[in-house]
Amino acid sequence: ETGVTQTPRHLVMGMTNKKSLKCEQHLGHNAMYWYKQSAKKPLELMFVYNFKEQTENNSVPSRFSPECPNSSHLFLHLHTLQPEDSALYLCASSQDVGASSPLHFGNGTRLTVT
Amino acid sequence: SQELEQSPQSLIVQEGKNLTINCTSSKTLYGLYWYKQKYGEGLIFLMMLQKGGEEKSHEKITAKLDEKKQQSSLHITASQPSHAGIYLCGADDRKGGKLIFGQGTELSVKP
Numbered sequence: 001e002t003g004v005t006q007t008p009r010h011l012v013m014g015m016t017n018k019k020s021l022k023c024e025q026h027l028g029h030n031a032m033y034w035y036k037q038s039a040k041k042p043l044e045l046m047f048v049y050n051f052k053e054q055t056e057n058n059s060v061p062s063r064f065s066p067e068c069p070n071s072s073h074l075f076l077h078l079h080t081l082q083p084e085d086s087a088l089y090l091c092a093s094s095q096d097v098g099a100s101s102p103l104h105f106g107n108g109t110r111l112t113v114t
Numbered sequence: 115s116q117e118l119e120q121s122p123q124s125l126i127v128q129e130g131k132n133l134t135i136n137c138t139s140s141k142t143l144y145g146l147y148w149y150k151q152k153y154g155e156g157l158i159f160l161m162m163l164q165k166g167g168e169e170k171s172h173e174k175i176t177a178k179l180d181e182k183k184q185q186s187s188l189h190i191t192a193s194q195p196s197h198a199g200i201y202l203c204g205a206d207d208r209k210g211g212k213l214i215f216g217q218g219t220e221l222s223v224k225p
Binding site: 004006033040041042043045048056088090092097098100102103104105106107108110 | 118145147149154155156157158159162164202204206212213214215216217218
């Protein structure tokens with residue numbers, strides 16, 4: 001058990017669909033993150049939340065909309081995605097946003113856009 | 115912006131052999147993290163290094179951060195099939211403490 005749970009594990013959606021990814025952490029951490037992992041590319045940071053406040057939006061297209069209702073839950077709302085958005089989406093949490101706080105990752109959601 | 119380059123990109127070793135993975139940064143490292151990932155799963159935290167010259171070990175895996183703090187190495191002794199996976203280095207980008215990552219090194223261990 002990783003302490004960070006992501007659902008669903010797999011998601012297939014059409015370009016006109018609307019879906020949401022969910023992340024929950026049971027570690028008492030204050031910071032949560034969304035990363036995108038595409039084949040043969042480094043992990044790309046998408047969003048950072050610290051104490052429920054968004055502190056980073058790494059030039060992510062507006063078809064990705066994050067939501068952080070509290071420090072334990074993080075959502076990624078998806079709409080009108082493109083096939084190139086197919087990837088593994090990883091959620092992570094850390095005690096704080098800082099150099100001494102390792103990230104703890106969930107197992108990811110494998111997203112396929114058709 | 116800071117970039118991390120890992121070498122090699124992939125590695126196949128015979129069980130029992132030693133191996134080393136390198137992570138080189140374009141800028142000074144202030145926090146270097148090593149993670150392991152099984153295909154299609156999340157990253158598992160292995161070790162964190164912060165001081166130049168620092169060395170940490172966990173079971174048969176040893177990581178070092180060089181004195182100039184721009185390179186780290188991960189060494190596995192007497193590799194086992196359970197060591198197979200993708201190893202990623204991550205570094206604090208000094209902009210709010212967010213981690214950036216290398217592209218990963220895929221390790222296969224032949225029984």
